Amino acid sequence: MESRRESENKKLKRSEILEKQKAIDQSIKAASAQTDQLASFPPFRCFNRNGLCVRLESGRGDKLSPYMKQCIQSLLKANMEGPYGSEWAAEEKVKRREMVAPEARYIFVHSNANEMKLDDASSPSPLLGFVHYRFTMEEEIPVLYLYEIQLDSSVQGKGLGKFLMHLIELIARKNHMGALVLTVQKANSLAMKFYMSKLRFVISSISPSRVNPLAGVENNYEILCKSFDPEAKAILEESG
Known part of the structure; x- marks a missing residue:
């Protein structure tokens, strides 16, 4: 007994x-x-390096204007149709639903207003990139899950991507998340190298290739993570 x-x-x-x-x-x-995560990081409201000058602003999925939805869809198609190949048609529908979810949070990258002509001031500022992220839970660990980071080809290769990833990590840490988690297509070798070599992400223990190596071969993506505390590291990186 x-x-x-x-x-x-x-x-x-x-x-x-x-x-x-x-x-x-x-x-x-x-x-x-929190309506504006950037409020805690004023230096990150602008990026002015390598001949590129842009401004950043916060947003959320259920507050997107029709214009912004169109911009997001265009960037997604331009950057992701290639890596997804024949699966893009189905994946695009999924991303359209994810895009407007109430829990979706955004960082938008716009042309710097100071660079625009005065007669264009009333026109919507071009969207040069965006980050879509959410605060959620993985394996009982609070995480910031990065759904998308997309940049227009005109602003790539100037350090903006690394700048945005640094900002997202700061947001995760400030909000006491245990880790930063993201999904990347195996076919997107440049992205895999960027995350794993430059930003020191690792393949997570919850990624298909680690959950079941034999079945994981059939999956076309990996789940990567970067943990901020021992418990998150033990569960999301070292488990299994």
């Missing part, structure tokens, strides 16, 4: 698990409730 002490220990453990879960839910809710 189970002793009284064992019963009490089980109740205490269940209570601790519930408290931990509640704390995680609250941290995700608090992070998602």
Whole structure:
């Protein structure tokens, strides 16, 4: 029979698990409730390097204008139709749904207003790139999940991508997320090299190739992560 002490220990453990879960839910809710993550990082509102001058602003999926939706779709198609190949038609439909989800959070990259002509001031500022991210949970760990980082070809190769990834990492850490997680197509070798060599991401323990190496070969993507604390590292990087 189970002793009284064992019963009490089980109740205490269940209570601790519930408290931990509640704390995680609250941290995700608090992070998602912030309307402008850039407010905490004023130096990141502008990028002015290597002959490129752009400004950044925050956004959310359920507040996108028709113009912004169109811009996002155009950038996605220009950058991702190639890597996805024949799967793009189906994937594009998925991305259209993800794009406008209430939990979707954005960093938009616009042409610097100061560079625009005065007679163009009333026109929408061109979208030169965007980051789509969400605060969520993976394996009971609060994470910032990077859904998309897309840049127009005219602003690539100037350090903007690395700048945006640094910003996203800062946002994750500030909001007490345990890790930064993203999905990348295996066919996108440049992106794989960028994340793993330059930014020190690793293939996560939840990636198909690590969950089941034999079945994982059939999947065309990897899940990468960058952990910020020992618990996240143990579960999302070293587990299994």
